[in-house]
Amino acid sequence: MIRNIKIYFSFLGASLKRMIEYRVDCIIGMISQIAFQVIELIFIWIVFQNTDNIAGWTFEHLLLLYGVTMLSLAVTDVLFDSTYSIGYRLIRKGKFDTILLRPVHPLISILGESDTTTSLGYMVLSIILIISMLIKLQITITALLVFKILYLGILGGLIIGGIQTAFSIAGFWTYKSNEVVWSVFQLHKLAEYPIEIYNKFIKVLITLIFPFAFAAYYPTLEYLQLGKGNLIFIMSLIVIVEWIIVIKIWDWGLNKYRSTGN
Amino acid sequence: MALIEVKDLVKKYKISQKKHGVVGYIKHLIHPKYKEVTAVNNISFNIEEGELVGYIGENGAGKSTTIKMLTGLLTPTSGKIEVNGIVPNEKRIQNNKQIGAVFGQKTQLWWDLPVIESFKLIKKMYDLSDKEYEENLEKFTKILDLKDLLDKQVKNLSLGQKMRCEIAATFLHNPKVVYLDEPTIGLDILVKENIRKFIKDINKEQKTTIILTTHDLKDIEEVCDRIILIDKGNIIYDGEKENFKNEYGKHIIAEFIIENKSKNITLETSEEEFEVIEESENSIKIKFNHDKLTVMDVVKSVSNYCEILDMHIQEEGLEEILKEIYRGEIIND
Numbered sequence: 001m002i003r004n005i006k007i008y009f010s011f012l013g014a015s016l017k018r019m020i021e022y023r024v025d026c027i028i029g030m031i032s033q034i035a036f037q038v039i040e041l042i043f044i045w046i047v048f049q050n051t052d053n054i055a056g057w058t059f060e061h062l063l064l065l066y067g068v069t070m071l072s073l074a075v076t077d078v079l080f081d082s083t084y085s086i087g088y089r090l091i092r093k094g095k096f097d098t099i100l101l102r103p104v105h106p107l108i109s110i111l112g113e114s115d116t117t118t119s120l121g122y123m124v125l126s127i128i129l130i131i132s133m134l135i136k137l138q139i140t141i142t143a144l145l146v147f148k149i150l151y152l153g154i155l156g157g158l159i160i161g162g163i164q165t166a167f168s169i170a171g172f173w174t175y176k177s178n179e180v181v182w183s184v185f186q187l188h189k190l191a192e193y194p195i196e197i198y199n200k201f202i203k204v205l206i207t208l209i210f211p212f213a214f215a216a217y218y219p220t221l222e223y224l225q226l227g228k229g230n231l232i233f234i235m236s237l238i239v240i241v242e243w244i245i246v247i248k249i250w251d252w253g254l255n256k257y258r259s260t261g262n
Numbered sequence: 263m264a265l266i267e268v269k270d271l272v273k274k275y276k277i278s279q280k281k282h283g284v285v286g287y288i289k290h291l292i293h294p295k296y297k298e299v300t301a302v303n304n305i306s307f308n309i310e311e312g313e314l315v316g317y318i319g320e321n322g323a324g325k326s327t328t329i330k331m332l333t334g335l336l337t338p339t340s341g342k343i344e345v346n347g348i349v350p351n352e353k354r355i356q357n358n359k360q361i362g363a364v365f366g367q368k369t370q371l372w373w374d375l376p377v378i379e380s381f382k383l384i385k386k387m388y389d390l391s392d393k394e395y396e397e398n399l400e401k402f403t404k405i406l407d408l409k410d411l412l413d414k415q416v417k418n419l420s421l422g423q424k425m426r427c428e429i430a431a432t433f434l435h436n437p438k439v440v441y442l443d444e445p446t447i448g449l450d451i452l453v454k455e456n457i458r459k460f461i462k463d464i465n466k467e468q469k470t471t472i473i474l475t476t477h478d479l480k481d482i483e484e485v486c487d488r489i490i491l492i493d494k495g496n497i498i499y500d501g502e503k504e505n506f507k508n509e510y511g512k513h514i515i516a517e518f519i520i521e522n523k524s525k526n527i528t529l530e531t532s533e534e535e536f537e538v539i540e541e542s543e544n545s546i547k548i549k550f551n552h553d554k555l556t557v558m559d560v561v562k563s564v565s566n567y568c569e570i571l572d573m574h575i576q577e578e579g580l581e582e583i584l585k586e587i588y589r590g591e592i593i594n595d
């Protein structure tokens with residue numbers, strides 16, 4: 001395990017060196033992503049021109065929820081970007097075979113290839129948004145709260161990243177696996193709104209089956225001091241259980257792939 | 263116990279029979295039809311430590327499929343493989359630590375990093391000590407002439423330069439077994455010779471067991487002691503290269519320099535005697551079966567038609583022998 005993590009960081013280091021080569025692409029990517037976020041924020045603002053709350057949530061509350069979601073997504077993007085197009089990028093070109101021949105679990109190699117810094121800007125932006133909304137909502141910013149925001153942000157990223165990784169096995173069957181991963185990923189949009197507005201089915205879907213709500217809604221409640229139970233503990237547990245399942249699913253997909261030959 | 267044991271190995275591929283049109287597509291989703299292709303059909307062999315084996319056969323014979331199963335990339339349909347006591351497809355990571363592999367032109371190096379950075383990552387992955395790493399790096403750099411390549415990005419290297427780095431990367435962690443699937447494809451003669459020398463040297467020094475598949479039979483002639491010949495998924499020969507030549511290479515090619523030719527020799531002689539491959543005013547090239555005729559017999563026959571000034575005798579090479587086997591001219595039992 002420790003060996004795997006060490007190798008993972010060596011791979012990431014290599015990705016970083018590669019990224020420095022493509023600085024300009026990075027900066028352009030960052031700018032376009034931030035523009036994209038601003039458009040979404042404008043959209044929320046328009047909704048609030050006609051109403052002053054949604055299920056009891058004010059504009060500030062929603063922006064806070066949005067910031068929390070954005071932080072989790074940014075972490076997902078930085079760490080798990082490379083799970084997107086396994087089919088197209090790795091399997092179609094036969095590169096996956098060379099990854100399978102390495103003396104580490106193939107997921108270490110794949111995750112180690114992540115090379116988007118574009119979301120780093122996006123991460124900073126989300127933290128600014130979260131803190132300023134909390135101040136506006138008259139919550140005292142303590143060191144513990146900042147720690148929670150960062151820690152739960154990372155866990156949120158791991159939760160979404162896990163779902164993305166599980167579905168990346170679509171790449172073993174189709175070169176267009178990115179479309180599959182993208183569709184599932186879109187479910188996170190549901191978690192950008194207060195969970196109260198949904199019916200039971202969607203509530204179960206985004207808390208128990210694909211726990212996106214833990215990457216957005218529940219941490220937001222926690223920061224607003226409305227949370228029940230120890231969220232740090234609950235989310236840590238969710239991440240561990242989820243990842244055990246994800247790795248099982250992934251290995252199952254890999255075995256299928258190795259028995260058919262692509 | 264041999265280092266590599268393969269017993270009754272079979273691989274069948276399922277190819278889905280896709281139909282055209284929407285209806286056909288939906289039918290396929292509900293009730294998929296598959297056609298089975300047997301790529302490897304019940305093969306067995308053992309390879310001892312330190313052997314250098316040429317695994318040869320025509321395109322589509324099943325070479326790559328076998329190598330993929332040996333490396334654990336592909337799960338066999340049935341049969342057993344053990345490499346140094348490990349079943350590759352069950353204990354993949356453990357197996358990967360003891361092997362190295364090259365598959366044609368697919369690279370294991372990091373595309374947009376300098377070569378040396380890839381080597382450093384390999385050092386980390388395989389837990390190489392500084393000493394092992396430095397020693398190998400120095401040795402390989404010398405034999406494969408990598409000095410000027412190490413600081414270049416892989417994507418900027420030529421095919422031959424890339425393959426030299428690739429070979430070095432494959433052997434860097436002192437693997438027990440190395441699989442080379444078409445390592446020389448598309449390379450020029452000098453690079454090919456360089457790589458052959460490297461393979462031979464390392465095999466001798468480290469006792470690395472090497473299995474090599476190739477199109478270029480010169481690779482085999484120069485490098486391998488043993489050959490395994492596979493045809494349509496079946497092994498049709500397994501043994502020493504020299505024995506193979508003795509067993510199947512029954513033909514000799516004799517080239518005569520002649521003058522004062524009286525008749526057209528091709529027209530005068532019958533197929534059973536010998537086969538004239540080329541004929542001109544001053545030379546003639548003849549192929550004959552050494553079991554049936556001696557060189558003297560042929561010399562006598564030829565001298566009936568002309569004066570012989572000089573002659574040159576050559577045994578058939580692997581390439582010619584294999585061509586005859588593929589054409590069905592040599593019957594196998």
Ligand SMILES: Nc1ncnc2c1ncn2[C@@H]1O[C@H](COP(=O)(O)OP(=O)(O)O)[C@@H](O)[C@H]1O
Nearest residue numbers: 261262275299301320321322323324325326327
């Ligand atoms: N992934 C695959 N799916 C279906 N058939 C395959 C696949 N790979 C190889 N084959 C078939 O299996 C046979 C053996 O192929 P291969 O092992 O690549 O031969 P070689 O390496 O000797 O040229 C061929 O008939 C080939 O068409």
Ligand SMILES: [Mg+2]
Nearest residue numbers: 322325326327
């Ligand atoms: Mg092949």
